[in-house]
Amino acid sequence: MSLLTLAVSLPALRPPSCDHGIKLEDCERRASPFQVAIFYCGLYIIALGTGGTKPNISTMGADQFDEFEPKEKIQKLSFFNWWMFSIFFGTLFSNTILIYIQDNVGWALGYGLPTIGLAFSILVFLTGTKFYRHKLPSGSPFSRIAHVLVAFIRKWRVPIPDDPKELHELSLEEYTNSEKVRIDHSTSLGFLDKAAVKSGPTSPWMLCPVTQVEETKQMIKMVPILIATFLPSMMLAQGGTLFVKQGTTLDRSIGPHFDIPPACLSAFVTIFMLISLVLYDRYFVPVMRKYTRNPTGITLLQRLGIGLVLHIIILMTAFFAERRRLSVIQEHKLFGKRDTVPLTIFILLPQFALAGIADTFVEVAKIEFFYDQAPQGMKSLGTSYFTTSLGIGSFLSSFLLKTVAEFTKKHAKRGWILDNLNLSHLDYYYLFLACLSFLNLLFFLVVSKYYVYNADTTESTGDFAVETLPRKNSAQAFKDASNSLLMS
Numbered sequence: 001m002s003l004l005t006l007a008v009s010l011p012a013l014r015p016p017s018c019d020h021g022i023k024l025e026d027c028e029r030r031a032s033p034f035q036v037a038i039f040y041c042g043l044y045i046i047a048l049g050t051g052g053t054k055p056n057i058s059t060m061g062a063d064q065f066d067e068f069e070p071k072e073k074i075q076k077l078s079f080f081n082w083w084m085f086s087i088f089f090g091t092l093f094s095n096t097i098l099i100y101i102q103d104n105v106g107w108a109l110g111y112g113l114p115t116i117g118l119a120f121s122i123l124v125f126l127t128g129t130k131f132y133r134h135k136l137p138s139g140s141p142f143s144r145i146a147h148v149l150v151a152f153i154r155k156w157r158v159p160i161p162d163d164p165k166e167l168h169e170l171s172l173e174e175y176t177n178s179e180k181v182r183i184d185h186s187t188s189l190g191f192l193d194k195a196a197v198k199s200g201p202t203s204p205w206m207l208c209p210v211t212q213v214e215e216t217k218q219m220i221k222m223v224p225i226l227i228a229t230f231l232p233s234m235m236l237a238q239g240g241t242l243f244v245k246q247g248t249t250l251d252r253s254i255g256p257h258f259d260i261p262p263a264c265l266s267a268f269v270t271i272f273m274l275i276s277l278v279l280y281d282r283y284f285v286p287v288m289r290k291y292t293r294n295p296t297g298i299t300l301l302q303r304l305g306i307g308l309v310l311h312i313i314i315l316m317t318a319f320f321a322e323r324r325r326l327s328v329i330q331e332h333k334l335f336g337k338r339d340t341v342p343l344t345i346f347i348l349l350p351q352f353a354l355a356g357i358a359d360t361f362v363e364v365a366k367i368e369f370f371y372d373q374a375p376q377g378m379k380s381l382g383t384s385y386f387t388t389s390l391g392i393g394s395f396l397s398s399f400l401l402k403t404v405a406e407f408t409k410k411h412a413k414r415g416w417i418l419d420n421l422n423l424s425h426l427d428y429y430y431l432f433l434a435c436l437s438f439l440n441l442l443f444f445l446v447v448s449k450y451y452v453y454n455a456d457t458t459e460s461t462g463d464f465a466v467e468t469l470p471r472k473n474s475a476q477a478f479k480d481a482s483n484s485l486l487m488s
Helices: 002-009 033-063 070-076 079-104 107-127 141-154 172-178 190-196 210-220 223-228 230-240 242-248 262-292 300-332 345-372 376-411 426-449 474-487
Strands: 341-344
Touching: 002 033, 002 107, 033 079, 033 345, 033 376, 079 107, 079 262, 079 345, 141 190, 141 210, 141 376, 190 210, 210 376, 223 230, 223 300, 223 376, 223 426, 230 300, 230 345, 230 376, 230 426, 242 262, 242 300, 242 345, 242 426, 262 345, 300 341, 300 345, 300 426, 341 345, 345 376, 376 426
Parallel strands: none
Antiparallel strands: none
């Protein structure tokens, strides 16, 4: 952020301005290679920093709740709802106040404010370090997964014993001393059990304990769900690209002296997301809890599924709004690239509002699901599935948009996605995305039907009652729970 702030503040790093009255597309002045390099260097550093912090901050926040304390375990059920609330509250600030400052005051202040805010947040984070609950390092999850996969491949011809107790497992003392939870053998992905079969050498690349094999199973069995989230992640990109570009062609005036900046339309997504998050956590969950006997109201996959249905509704809403916009264009013969369509921009409000409500279901369910279903020593890797979904969804959005645009230019009477939106057919593109989303929903329903949730060793089997343990420090409670699990 400091580099970006300098890039828009210092004359030596800022691209030369166009002469007064010259439009941007007619301006011949360009940024120098050095100025471009500084700007993109700042962007790539932000991307690297985001990749390191996003999966870990949310994981660290969730880890502050003690799983063996009933009160904290219940509080943790709402953590990701309020975590996403704080994230989108910051997004609302950036989509409204910062955009206004950048457009009307200057880019230096527009970038300087978030830079100062980021520096302050780092200071607050460092100040609270001694108060956090820190999890002991448990080694690289990639190496543990690699050990299992290599051992399985090298022993793929070895038969698996009928009795799981014959598989290799560490002693109780080793688990309690290292404060790790033993995971019982499961029948899912049973072919990986070959990695725990006692035969031949005992190196980590040839023999793995059952718990390590089960950790690998838990990470692998989430992959189909991860794949099903790629297309929903594309929807996030639509709100900041095509939806906003639609708004640039419409009547944006509110009164005689104020025009809504098109980028501010994204604020409606955030506003409706914040409102629906509060309603979901405070009203929807308690009501559903009475009927489902589930502490979260509905399961995480059910929550995700509702969001996928909403995405289809959003795309169909966008389809009909675009059909209406094109009909007005035809009626008034407004085919110029800069022609303003005499139709209020608020015709797009329903699709932005629904997008915010869908985020309450999809985005929160994604991060909570990948965290909750990841094994204890791989929580950060689990939440990295969430950021992976966002990243791949963004790339898929760009790839699909470019592919459809080029294909329809060559093979259709008129391209669906042109520089001139008044000559485009975004309605066809939205309908195409709706069909893809429907197929993705069917895929999700299949993989979720066969998905088996991990057993929660801190809950009882009836009426979602949380196991009551004497108040102890986390390490002692951890050891007692491990002992109880092993004894059973």
